[in-house]
Amino acid sequence: MREETEYRPKPLVDIGGRPILWHIMKIYAHYGIRDFILCLGYRGSMIKEYFLQYEAINNDFTIPLGATGEIEFHGTHSEQGIRVTLADTGLHSMTGGRVQKAARYIDDDTFLLTYGDGVADIDISALIEFHHSHGKLATMTAMQPVSRFGLLDVAESGSVRSFVEKPQTEDWASAGFFVLNRKVVEYLDGPECVFEQAPLQRLAADGQLMAYRHRGYFFAMDTYREYQYLNRVWDQGEAPWKVWDE
Numbered sequence: 269m270r271e272e273t274e275y276r277p278k279p280l281v282d283i284g285g286r287p288i289l290w291h292i293m294k295i296y297a298h299y300g301i302r303d304f305i306l307c308l309g310y311r312g313s314m315i316k317e318y319f320l321q322y323e324a325i326n327n328d329f330t331i332p333l334g335a336t337g338e339i340e341f342h343g344t345h346s347e348q349g350i351r352v353t354l355a356d357t358g359l360h361s362m363t364g365g366r367v368q369k370a371a372r373y374i375d376d377d378t379f380l381l382t383y384g385d386g387v388a389d390i391d392i393s394a395l396i397e398f399h400h401s402h403g404k405l406a407t408m409t410a411m412q413p414v415s416r417f418g419l420l421d422v423a424e425s426g427s428v429r430s431f432v433e434k435p436q437t438e439d440w441a442s443a444g445f446f447v448l449n450r451k452v453v454e455y456l457d458g459p460e461c462v463f464e465q466a467p468l469q470r471l472a473a474d475g476q477l478m479a480y481r482h483r484g485y486f487f488a489m490d491t492y493r494e495y496q497y498l499n500r501v502w503d504q505g506e507a508p509w510k511v512w513d514e
Contacts, residue, residue, distance in 0.1 A: 269490065269495065271492050275311075276311055276314055278385050279385065280314055280315060283495075283499055283502055284502035287318065288489060291510075292384065295388070295390070295392070295512070297512065298511050298512040302349055307369070308355060308356050309366065315354065319352055324341075327341040329342060358459055362460055363463040365459035369459070377449060378396075378448070378449060379450065380447055381447075381448055383488075387487055387507075388484065388509055389509050389511055395407065402478050404476045404478050406452055406476055408445075412440060412441070442464070443488075447480075452471070455467040455471060
């Protein structure tokens, strides 16, 4: 992703003219989640600038020159009412460390957590309902990834009996999209804490980690080729993660 991230953070990489961060937030907002805390690190000032300029970018406006006065914005956009807290969590903090630093802005006993580079058609309401149904501290979304390679069934003689191009695996992997009890913060230990390692391992060992099986679409943007793919399906009007209306 160096072509896109050398001068800006990955969450600001555009998909269809909008940062992938915007797409992720729109997924949540579609299900009524409209209060966001962004854990800023690499070039976090650019994300702050994006939201500081959001109204001017997305609305017509009138600005008085040469005199003091408020800018008058004309029209509305569908993001009205969304609340965004931008928290500087350090340039070198790891994932768990970022959550720990931002925890002071979490007001509820239950909060949601995800990454800034993955989109899905996940039903957030069903995910939250599943989390509350089991009473454990943590729920992670699990999906069955597609193999990076085609798989061969090869006979002893070397003859290929069958070939399947990049099949979906039977194993489950984390897709992020967590629902967590506030007590999970107690499992985090400093800026070098990697959420996906010791904290999740301890939660699992304590019987406090559950998996919500998502059988729909999930895609993480890790390479330039994946960035091109997401833009292509968006431009073609075939983006499965677009669960919201205009």
